[in-house]
Amino acid sequence: MVRADGEVRDVLIQLRFMDPDSCIFTVVDITEQQRTEESLRFTQFAMDRARDLIVWVRNDGSIFYANDSACESLGYSREELLSMTVFQVDPTYPRQAWVPAWTKLRRDGSLLIEVSPRRKDGSVFSLEISASFLSYGDGEYACAFMRDVTERKLMEDSLRMSEERFHALFESAGDAIMIVRDVIIGCNGKTLEMFGCGRDYIMGKTLAVFSPERQSGGERSAEEAAAKTRACLQGIPQFFEWKFLRADGTAFDAEVSLTSIDIRGEAYLQAIIRDITRRKRTEENLRRLSIAIEQAAEEIIITDAEGVIQYVNPAFEAITGYSRQEAIGQTPRLVRSGVHDRAFYEDLWNTIKGGDIWTGRITNMRKDGTLIEEDAIISPLLDSAGSLTGYVSLKRDITEEVKLHSQFRQAQKMESVGTLAGGIAHDFNNILTALIGYATIVQMKMEKDSPLLPYIDQVLSASEKAADLTRSLLAFSRQQPITLAPLDLNDAIRATEKLLKRLLTEDIDLRTNLAGERTVVMADRSQIDQILFNLVTNARDAMPRGGVLAIETAVVHMDRRFIGKFGFGEPGQFVLASVSDTGMGMDAATREKIFDPFFTTKELGRGTGLGLATVYGIVKQHNGYITVDSEPNQGTTFRIYLPAVELTAVNKERQTPAVRGGDELILVAEDDKEVRGFMCDVLKRYGYRIIEAVDGEEAVSSFRDHGDIDLVILDSVMPKRNGREAYEEIRGIDPRARVLFMSGYTRDIVLDKGVEEGKFDFIAKPLLIDKLLARVREILDR
Known part of the structure; x- marks a missing residue:
């Protein structure tokens, strides 16, 4: 219906006929009602199709209304839902909680809760309910708007679990973790442990508080930290070593990982700090150990479990001659010498494979083929x-040590044999003194045409040969009397060269190569000649088919390096004389015995075995050294080192004074009856008056009883009192007493008895008449 103002209104017309000709129209304006109904239809439509679940519930829990989403989510039809209660939809909801909840809803007008209903298929999901209270007529209702928050709950649970997990990891981390924004705003328990403080102490402080003024490299901590912070905030993570200070001021080294993290849209720094003090200490110890291994003088070899070399130190390279590159990947067989048999190596490997340590001496071979003696420890x-992972071998080169020990044993042996030989020669000299002396007296008393004279000559000739033998023994034992004087070794060789050539066969070429500088030594000329003759004779016999014999001289300087290399000598200048031949040479066993007295490789009757022993003794008596280098079929070289002197004077022959007698009183003290008798007979024959003493004690007593004795002749070795003791007592009686010592030993042995050199005169046995008389007269005429 249209109103006068043009507005259209909805009306309800009721027509009632009064009679056939009249009726009553009732017009009711239902415009508002229509609008309300339309609104209700729209509301119903909206509620039915809303995405949220909408359910109306009565105060007894029965469902009054459910929209499409509720039906769909719960899996029930509307008819099914409207016949159910909330306790059927959510069996977990406690009935005793319903009344308090409804009371609260009525009082407050609204209620917000979360429930976990069960779908028709039995699955459970989460709902967030926003309920409003409604009173209509006689009934009370709850209009519940429900939203499925299952995914959100899962996300929240996941986030909560992540946060819990992060917090657990954060707190249980083995490294210190700090969250920094200008100052420290968060840290884990490891941080407190590492820095030795409580959380209140560390929170709110800057990292500079926990850093020294300067870092290990000299950088200022504040400047360096600021630079790393800027770089990190620019998106460049930082990883570096840093020196921190604990709360008590002690420093420690750490590795720091610095990264930028976003928290609620703001940039923070996360610092993960690892204490590397122990690692740094371990690294330093490893560095020192590595240096020690690299610089060790001993060979160090490390292999794997199969025995393949993984590492060798520089000492291995220096000693064996193999480079590290050559050795790695090889086995220790690389230096095997072939000296040891299979059983030796089987024992070695069985020991170390069984987990035990093998120690022993092993002979290996250098790259150049020479042998090395080594003390080894293999673990x-x-x-x-x-579990076994490999082996480590520590070896010490004892080649020179073994050589020195061998030389020492040889020297001890030579010393022992020399002492024995000297003792024999001394006793034999006493016998020869009497033999030669009395034979000479007999010779002097015999007529020149006596038929017995040739026999006496033969006795004297044989005695001289015996004396030569004793001189050889004394030379070997370094007890032969010698007269040292400056001698140019070059001059001595030139003087004997012609004689030496006469010793050689025509097929031997004698060559000399003498040093251009002076080669002056303190030596006994006759002894040097004997060395040359013996060595040349030996070389000749070693070259039956001819060859080359070379005599050379040089001046060498012995220093620590020389002594360390060759194993003998003392610092200073030495004259070297070498005698080399191209003969048969000798093996190691022969070289070991070559200087032994009476040792010879010559045929029976072709040598005494004293030639080289004599050379050895003479060299030692001259404070020199002798070495021999020889191999079978490679010839032999003898090298003699004698101390050089600055003197340029040469040895001159002394003229033997004429034999004269006298009438002075002489005391002769000699324990050997034959020698004493011979001496007294000779001296008496030449006019001297004689007093005899059989030992040192009697000599002192006789000197004390006869105050007018002009000369005392003392044997150096006597019973009761030796020569030195008797000499000292005699000089105590008369400091001006003149004494002549005699001995079958060298002058050095007499000195060893305690007599000061320069305060006595000496004559060597065997005594020859002319030499004895000349020496006595020389002393008496002073």
Whole structure:
């Protein structure tokens, strides 16, 4: 219906006939009602199709209304839902909680809760309910708008679990973790443990508080930290080593990982700090150990469990001659010499494979083929589980040490044999003194045409040969009397060269190569000649088919390097004389015995075995050294080193004074009856008056009883009192007493008895008449 103002209105017309001709129209304006109904239809439509679940519930819990989303989410039809209660939809909801909840809803007008209903298929999901209270007529209703928050709950649970997990990891981390924004705003328990403080102490402070003024490299901590912070905030993570200070001021080294993290849209720094003090200490120890291994003088070899070399130190390279590159990947057989048999190596490997340490001496071979004597310690390497991972070998080169020990043993042997030989020669000299002396007296008393004279000559000739033998023994034992004087070795060789050539066969070429500088030594000329004759004779016999014999001289300087290399000598200048031949040479066993007295490789009757022993003794008596280098079929070289002197004077022959007698009183003290008798007979024959003493004690007593004795002749070795003791007592009686010592030993042995050199005169046995008389007269005429 249209109103006068043009507005259209909805009306309800009721027509009632009064009679056939009249009726009553009732017009009711239902415009508002229509609008309300339309609104209700729209509301119903909206509620039915809303995405949220909408359910109306009565105060007894029965469902009054459910929209499409509720039906769809719960899996029930509308008819099914309208016949159910909330306790059927959510069996977990406690009935005793319903009344308090409804009371609260009525009082407050609204209620917000979360429930977990069960779908028709039995699955459970989460709903967030926003309920409003509605009272209509006699009924009370709750209009519940429900939203499925299952995914949100899962996300929240996941986030909560992540946060819990992060917090657990954060707190249980083995490294210190700090969250920094200008100052420290968060840290884990490890941080407090590492820095030795409580959380209140560390929070709100800057990292500079926990850093020294300067870092290990000299950088200022504040400047360096600021630079790293800027770089990190620019998106460049930082990883570096840093020196921190604990709360008590002690410093420690750490590795720091600095990254930028976003928290609620703001940039923060996360610092993960690892204390590397122990690692740095371990690294330093490993560095020192590595340096020690690299610089060790001993060979160090490390192999794997199969024995393949993994590492060798520089000492291995220096000693064996193999480079590290050549050795790695090889086995220790690389230096095997072939000296040891299979059983030796089987024992070695069985020992170390069984987990034990093998120690012993082993002979290996250098790259150049020369042999090395080594003391070795080989140990198995085990991991923490006790499994074998490899082997380590420590070897010390004792080649020179073995050589020195061999030389020492040889020297001891030579000393012992020399002492024995000297003792024999001394006793034999006493016998020869009497033999030669009395034979000479007999010779002097015999007529020149006596038929017995040739026999006496033969006795004297044989005695001279015996004396030569004793001189050889004394030379070997370094007890032969010698007269030292400055001698140019070059001059001595030139003077004897012609004689030496006469010793050689025509097929031997004698060559000399003498040093251009002076080669002056303190030596006994006759002894040097004997060395040359003996060595040349030996070389000749070693070259039956001819060859080359070379005599050379040089001046060498012995220093520590020389002594360390060759194993003998003392610092200073030495004259070297070498005698080399191209003969048969000799093996090691022969070289060991070559200087032994009476040792010879010559045929029976072709040598005494004293030639080289004599050379050895003479060299030692001259404070020199002798070496021999020889191999079978490679010839032989003898090298003699004698101390050089600055003197340029040469040895001159002394003229033997004429034999004269006298009438002075002489005391002769000699324990050997034959020698004493011979001496007294000779001296008496030449006019001297004689007093005899059989030992040192009688000599002192006789000197004390006869105050007018002009000369005392003392044997150096006597019973009761030796020559030195008797000499000292005699000089105590008369400091001006003149004494002549005699001995079958060298002058050095007499000195060893305690007599000061320069305060006595000396004559060597065997005594020859003319030499004895000349020496006595010389002393008496002073």
